[in-house]
Amino acid sequence: MEFDTHSLPSSSPYPTSQTGPFSSSPQHTSTNGRLSLPLSPISFPLSPNSLSPATAESTYSSSPLDCSSTQVIEGQIISSVSSTNISDQDDLTCLSWLHQRCNLLPLQPLHKVTPLPQFESSVSTCSTSSASSKPPYSFSSLIFMAIEDSPGKKLPVKDIYEWIVKHFPYYKTATGGWRNSVRHNLSLSKSFRRIQRDKSQSVGKGSLWCVCPEYRPALLEVLRKTHSYHSNNSNLIKKPELFEESSYDCLPICDSVEITDSLSHGLLLSNPQTLSSENSTFAENQTCHLTPDHEELVTMEEVCEEMEKDPLSDSGYIELHYYHTHEYLVLPGDHQLDLETVEILQLDAEAQEAAGSLLDLAGGGY
DNA sequence: CAGCTGCTAAACAATG
């Protein structure tokens, strides 16, 4: 089923000609079976103490080519673009713990990453810290992060509240108006879609909310911009409690990765097989129905279809060739590395370290 | 200044 934005509720009081991030269309294009996605510079700070010494060493080991050295860390192949942004270690606003967990940011795990116990503990640890100032993130971003951080990529309103309170204790003591704002955002923003719960498993009232795949890149962009602004104005805006230094040691792996237009290659590579299997599992576990009173309500199957049609819509930073029998990662200079090789490399600890040089070789000249 | 975005408050209906 084609995702039709025109089928979205048209009752929004906002003009339909919005030009903001939540009304923009996905910016990827497809030509000749090739998915071309926009590239923009992003840097993510690295948590030094979140890496094992060996991993950290490999991460920081400089490539002879001083570019796109690729690392395999905790199930991810990551192309760290030299060590240019190690200075950003001090930036505690990184959201890489989210993409580590759920592909939120453009670092794609080759395999679904089991939530790290480290992360689990971080949540509770962080949530017990003292109240902080208001997070710089918009409600849309908060909702986005909450949903993306959920195992099924869908949450009821109540759980969204809980996630926000858990990660941004500011809202623990804030007046209840913010909950209204959350609901307001969910209803108003085209970025979020309501899904009816599986009646057989329904506990509690209300629907589940998910991120509309079409708007995911835009949401990511907003997060990226907020992150960027936040990084550059860390002296102006108090960092969210979650990222404060006191709780930094409980964060999961954070990697220093800079993504630039010229270094699209080799970034991290999303395994479509993984994606599709995730989606199928996702779909199998969801039985969603159209509600009689809300014809716009989508089914999870529809959402999954959209994601399958554009499995990389959430990566936004890689190119992938689809062939009948092979999928190739597009590396610099039209070099290709098939995913099977990547997977083998991933499974082999030693080969993982070698993967960096392999990709470096494949991306030679950069 | 206009337009847009985001936040907040409020009213109201539907639902469990």
Place this chain on the structure above:
DNA sequence: TCATTGTTTAGCAGCT
């Protein structure tokens, strides 16, 4: 009945 959820409207501030 009540609390929660979802929708809608309105106004305001900040930014471009």
